[in-house]
Amino acid sequence: MATDVHGLPILITGVAGFIGSHVAAALLARGQAVVGVDNFDQFYSRQRKEANLARVRAATASGAEFSFHEMDLTDRPAVAGLFCQRFAGVIHLAAKANPRVSVGDPIGYVHANVYATAIVLEHARQQFALDAGVCSRVVVASSSSVYGNCPTPPFHEGLDVTTPISPYAATKQACEVMGYTHWHLHRQPVAMLRFFTVYGPCQRPDLGVSLFIDRISTGTPITLFGDGTMARDCTYIDDVVSGILAAYDRIPAHGYRVWNLGNSTPISVNEMLATVARVVGKAPVLVPGKVQPGDVQLTYADLTRSRAELGYEPKTAFEAGVRKQVAWYLEERR
Ligand SMILES: NC(=O)c1ccc[n+]([C@@H]2O[C@H](COP(=O)([O-])OP(=O)(O)OC[C@H]3O[C@@H](n4cnc5c(N)ncnc54)[C@H](O)[C@@H]3O)[C@@H](O)[C@H]2O)c1
Structure with a gap:
């Protein structure tokens, strides 16, 4: 990753979350200063997010500075105050992030x-x-869910994504459109x-692998929605972080660009x-259940x-x- 010429911090939103905390730790480890914000949305426990932040703070051993602001990004005056500080760029990862829950x-x-x-x-x-x-670029989290039940896998960025099947996916598609207008x-x-x-x-504790590890370890029944043939292009966090940093580095050469960060398997x-x-x-102890509204068949x-x-x-x-x-x-549970 290129070193920032101004020595300014990069702003990361959703920094106490799963992906945000990994991105922040990776940037700090490279000597890049980071300012993080998060509102500790109640979707999952504050304790988990505080533990993520502790991991981010540990990465300041590199000597790079990290500061954190508890803030809701829908609070305009608070965000205006935040931007009194100058940033090299923004990595915007904060969101409510579950398609199924978004239906309600x-x-x-x-x-x-x-x-x-x-x-x-x-x-x-x-x-x-x-x-x-200053603030030379913005990187925003979208989602594979924008592809909906697209009939022509594998999904490439040029496909029409105007038929998302959950409110969550619709919000991500809306953000993509807003990003284009912003650039234009x-x-x-x-x-x-x-x-x-x-x-x-x-x-995140709501996602499949996390849920399966916890339930199988503790012998808790798992509701299998559908016949188990539903598939996800599961992508390891370190691979995604490398893609986010590359996108941050390279976006100025493109202006506006959508990129898939998946595993293609x-x-x-x-x-x-x-x-x-x-x-x-x-x-696992399995209990049969019906496919849930908002769930796509394949990514x-x-x-x-x-x-x-x-x-x-x-x-x-994957393994x-x-x-x-x-x-x-296992380490967390000790
Ligand atoms: N994890 C995935 O598999 C996945 C897949 C596709 C897209 N995404 C997107 O990537 C991003 C990060 O996802 P994640 O899995 O790390 O989720 P996460 O829930 O762990 O992290 C998101 C963070 O954003 C914060 N947040 C939510 N609303 C906020 C607000 N109004 N103001 C300030 N902070 C707020 C939450 O408290 C949370 O800590 C999200 O935008 C998500 O939609 C994630």
Whole structure:
């Protein structure tokens, strides 16, 4: 990753979350100063997020500075105050992040994902307008869910994504469209990153691998929604972080760009369960359930563009990644 010429910090939103905390730690380890914000959204426990922040703070052993602000990005005056400080750029990862849950809370998801993104983009723009060398780019988390039940896998960035099947996916698509308009009007580079089911240490507790590790380890029944053939292109956190940093470095050369950050190897729910069971050394207790509204059948990334333009190359095989996540889980429970 290129060293920032101004020595300014990079702003990371959602820094107490799963992906944000890993990105912050990686930047700090490279000597890049970071300012992080998070509102400790109640979707999962504050304790987990505080533990993520402790890991971020440990990465300041490199000598790079980290400061944290507890802040809701929908609070405009608070965000205006935050942007009194100058940033090298922004990595905007904060969001409400579960398609299934969004079905029952479309307004909350639009508020946290679309409205907050508009606020972040607007304040980033104002800073960029004062000096084009400052706040030189914005990287935003999108999602593979924008592909909906697209009939032509693997999914490439040029496909029509105007038929998302959950409010969450619709908010991510809305952010992508806003990002394009932002670039078109203001020439501040914006990257939109479509993450595909990210897993690894500190993974959100609602996501499949995390849930399966916990339930199988504790002998708790798992509701299997559908027949287990539903598949996700599970992508290890370190691979995703390398893609985010490459996108941050390279977006100025593109202006506006959407990139897939996936693994291009979908794993069925049945395979996920079998792998976790093998690594944990216990059999799962399964309870049959129906496919849930908002769930897509398959996610599968075409990586042609991100390989060519970002040099992105996922390196972690699923079972190797699960082993690392199980090791982290056991360590946390000690
Ligand atoms: N994890 C995945 O597999 C995955 C897949 C696709 C897209 N994404 C996207 O990547 C991003 C990070 O996901 P994650 O898995 O790390 O989720 P996460 O929930 O662990 O992290 C998101 C963080 O954002 C914070 N946040 C939410 N609303 C906020 C607000 N209004 N103001 C300030 N902070 C707020 C939350 O408290 C949380 O700590 C999200 O935008 C998500 O939609 C994740």
